Amino acid sequence: MNADQALLAYVSRLGDNALILGQRMVELVAAYPELEEELANANFALDFIGQARMFYTYAGEIEGNGRGEDDFAFLRDENEFRNFLLIEQPNGHFGDSITKLVLFESFYLLQLEALTKCADTRIAEISARAEKEIRYHLRHNTQWFLRLGDGTEESHQRVQGSLDNLWPYTGEMFAADEIDGIFAEFFDGPHLEAIHAQWMTNVELIISQATLDMPEDQWMASGGKQGRHSEHLGFMIAEMQYLQRTHPGATW
Amino acid sequence: MYTQGLDQKGQSDAKGDGLEAAADLAAFQKRVDAEEKIEAKDWMPEAYRRTLIRQISQHAHSEIIGMQPEGNWLTRAPSLKRKAILLAKIQDEAGHGLYLYSAAETLGVSRDEMVGDLLSGKAKYSSIFNYPTVTWADIGAIGWLVDGAAIMNQIPLCRCSYGPYSRAMVRICKEESFHQRQGYDILVELCKGTAEQKAMAQDALNRWWWPSLMMFGPSDKDSKHSAQSMAWKIKRFSNDELRQKFIDVTVPQAEFLGLKVPDDECVLDKKTGHYGHGEIDWQEFIEVIKGNGPCNKQRLAKRRKAHDDGAWVREAAGAYAEKRAAKAA
Amino acid sequence: MTNKEWPLYEVFIRAKSGLSHRHAGSIHAADDQMALDAARDTYTRRNEGVSIWVIRSSQIVASDPAESAAFFEPAEDKIYRHPTFYEMPDGVENL
Numbered sequence: 001m002n003a004d005q006a007l008l009a010y011v012s013r014l015g016d017n018a019l020i021l022g023q024r025m026v027e028l029v030a031a032y033p034e035l036e037e038e039l040a041n042a043n044f045a046l047d048f049i050g051q052a053r054m055f056y057t058y059a060g061e062i063e064g065n066g067r068g069e070d071d072f073a074f075l076r077d078e079n080e081f082r083n084f085l086l087i088e089q090p091n092g093h094f095g096d097s098i099t100k101l102v103l104f105e106s107f108y109l110l111q112l113e114a115l116t117k118c119a120d121t122r123i124a125e126i127s128a129r130a131e132k133e134i135r136y137h138l139r140h141n142t143q144w145f146l147r148l149g150d151g152t153e154e155s156h157q158r159v160q161g162s163l164d165n166l167w168p169y170t171g172e173m174f175a176a177d178e179i180d181g182i183f184a185e186f187f188d189g190p191h192l193e194a195i196h197a198q199w200m201t202n203v204e205l206i207i208s209q210a211t212l213d214m215p216e217d218q219w220m221a222s223g224g225k226q227g228r229h230s231e232h233l234g235f236m237i238a239e240m241q242y243l244q245r246t247h248p249g250a251t252w
Numbered sequence: 253m254y255t256q257g258l259d260q261k262g263q264s265d266a267k268g269d270g271l272e273a274a275a276d277l278a279a280f281q282k283r284v285d286a287e288e289k290i291e292a293k294d295w296m297p298e299a300y301r302r303t304l305i306r307q308i309s310q311h312a313h314s315e316i317i318g319m320q321p322e323g324n325w326l327t328r329a330p331s332l333k334r335k336a337i338l339l340a341k342i343q344d345e346a347g348h349g350l351y352l353y354s355a356a357e358t359l360g361v362s363r364d365e366m367v368g369d370l371l372s373g374k375a376k377y378s379s380i381f382n383y384p385t386v387t388w389a390d391i392g393a394i395g396w397l398v399d400g401a402a403i404m405n406q407i408p409l410c411r412c413s414y415g416p417y418s419r420a421m422v423r424i425c426k427e428e429s430f431h432q433r434q435g436y437d438i439l440v441e442l443c444k445g446t447a448e449q450k451a452m453a454q455d456a457l458n459r460w461w462w463p464s465l466m467m468f469g470p471s472d473k474d475s476k477h478s479a480q481s482m483a484w485k486i487k488r489f490s491n492d493e494l495r496q497k498f499i500d501v502t503v504p505q506a507e508f509l510g511l512k513v514p515d516d517e518c519v520l521d522k523k524t525g526h527y528g529h530g531e532i533d534w535q536e537f538i539e540v541i542k543g544n545g546p547c548n549k550q551r552l553a554k555r556r557k558a559h560d561d562g563a564w565v566r567e568a569a570g571a572y573a574e575k576r577a578a579k580a581a
Numbered sequence: 582m583t584n585k586e587w588p589l590y591e592v593f594i595r596a597k598s599g600l601s602h603r604h605a606g607s608i609h610a611a612d613d614q615m616a617l618d619a620a621r622d623t624y625t626r627r628n629e630g631v632s633i634w635v636i637r638s639s640q641i642v643a644s645d646p647a648e649s650a651a652f653f654e655p656a657e658d659k660i661y662r663h664p665t666f667y668e669m670p671d672g673v674e675n676l
Contacts, residue, residue, distance in 0.1 A: 033562025036619035042343030151568025252330035569611035
């Protein structure tokens with residue numbers, strides 16, 4: 001893999017995480033616990049969809065074959081999506097959604113901060129914009145994590161369950177592969193070990209503030225970054241791509 | 253707003269004197285006739301308050317239930333741009349429901365009570381949202397026709413005599429100005445597209461046309477609330493006037509798309525400058541309002557589930573706030 | 582724990598620096614931080630603000646409309662407080 005190929009793979013992976021998470025959030029529209037939270041999450045989902053569009057547009061330009069954002073979103077197969085397994089997990093209850101967002105965004109914010117200083121100016125620009133969005137999300141979602149963790153006995157139990165169930169999917173975020181390696185070396189990209197340490201410090205603090213127990217060290221799932229997904233993604237993609245696949249070549 | 257301070261200080265209440273009440277009513281009507289806005293804590297006739305609570309809460313419920321038919325296509329929107337636009341629009345509807353619940357709360361009713369009435373089936377919402385969205389073109393038709401009809405209804409409400417409602421409507425109308433356009437834009441694209449896409453657009457118009465005309469409510473001769481609402485300047489135009497206006501502006505827009513309105517009687521009368529229309533199936537309207545539309549049960553069930561599923565979350569946030577407040581004290 | 586409604590907050594927004602905060606509407610929230618977030622996510626979706634205040638509605642002290650005659654009308658006849666009350670002789674400038 002050369003540097004350009006790694007760059008393309010890295011950028012489209014950023015797009016995949018943003019899109020699949022945005023799509024998961026879109027599934028929850030009209031089902032949030034309160035109207036005010038409905039508004040907040042629509043804002044967040046719009047941020048993710050917007051980020052996906054910027055990353056995919058750039059990926060299409062790097063590739064140079066005339067593919068645009070919608071080609072990446074609607075005309076690739078499941079194994080071409082390289083999002084984290086964590087992100088494609090089904091929504092579950094509100095505590096699951098909040099926990100998933102806190103775990104991912106605690107990573108993503110650090111990743112974006114590092115990317116604003118990387119050598120690729122387009123990625124740095126997009127990341128600078130996304131970083132502001134995610135900083136707000138994470139603050140908002142962390143507050144919710146604390147409310148649920150330290151709320152009622154029921155909410156405490158539920159969100160502890162969310163944390164325990166989702167924890168095995170967090171390891172993949174920090175498992176550097178060839179793409180991460182090349183991107184770090186040639187584009188001054190993030191170093192995942194450093195991010196992992198910082199993430200662990202931040203997340204441990206939030207978990208203790210939420211009066212929750214840290215999950216034990218355990219086996220970690222992987223494969224999403226390489227296109228080997230859980231059964232959930234196929235259904236998401238089928239639903240999302242339905243119109244484009246049924247009417248090939250049509251414009252909308 | 254100021255739900256806590258709603259005790260009425262009308263003189264008639266204090267004295268229990270029918271003549272005084274008549275004087276209050278006359279003074280109130282004089283203010284309304286002078287186009288003065290009535291504010292939350294001002295004296296108002298009980299029937300005015302009840303009418304507003306009914307109308308504003310129905311309006312709010314319609315916004316909230318109205319998220320569902322469009323939400324049905326959010327995960328399947330055919331491009332990322334369309335997905336983002338549709339999500340922004342649905343979010344606006346949540347926001348508009350929120351503004352409207354707030355406006356109704358100024359009249360001394362809580363959001364919980366209003367939501368309770370919606371979930372129990374006691375409160376009504378716009379009949380249009382009980383129709384299914386079966387193709388992507390329906391999303392275009394909703395924006396174009398349903399939002400178009402809503403705008404016709406809502407613009408006069410910006411001048412409603414009740415201040416909080418009127419202010420909410422000003423904000424809503426401003427934000428909604430893109431909703432109708434995005435719907436029409438979807439249909440423009442479909443009508444320029446493949447034969448299947450164009451057929452999809454015509455089919456959507458066929459299904460949404462009549463229910464859209466019903467959105468203006470019963471014909472004037474059968475509308476039981478109209479006269480009083482007009483006198484109170486809650487309503488400014490009659491149902492039939494608004495319906496006619498809607499038909500007159502919409503038919504040429506259909507022609508531009510190369511689509512045909514599903515009504516053979518919908519032809520331009522050169523003398524009056526108005527389009528005619530065939531008989532509206534009011535029996536269907538009544539059935540849908542009563543709960544027998546294609547999606548009534550599904551819409552309410554989804555709303556109820558969201559509300560019930562969220563109970564532990566709302567409770568947890570309340571408990572957390574109480575704990576924090578106790579710690580701070 | 583009773584499942585009661587979150588309290589109501591009033592939202593005030595400064596549209597841009599130099600302007601005062603203006604009442605935008607209300608929201609429900611369980612605590613102050615949630616209220617601030619809800620105000621941001623509800624009332625500044627179209628870039629309407631640079632600063633937000635939220636306050637519990639129950640904390641607002643309001644004048645009583647039934648007392649408004651006594652409260653406001655005494656100011657009506659103090660017309661000498663307004664510059665238009667004074668007629669200046671012709672020829673006097675910059676005044």
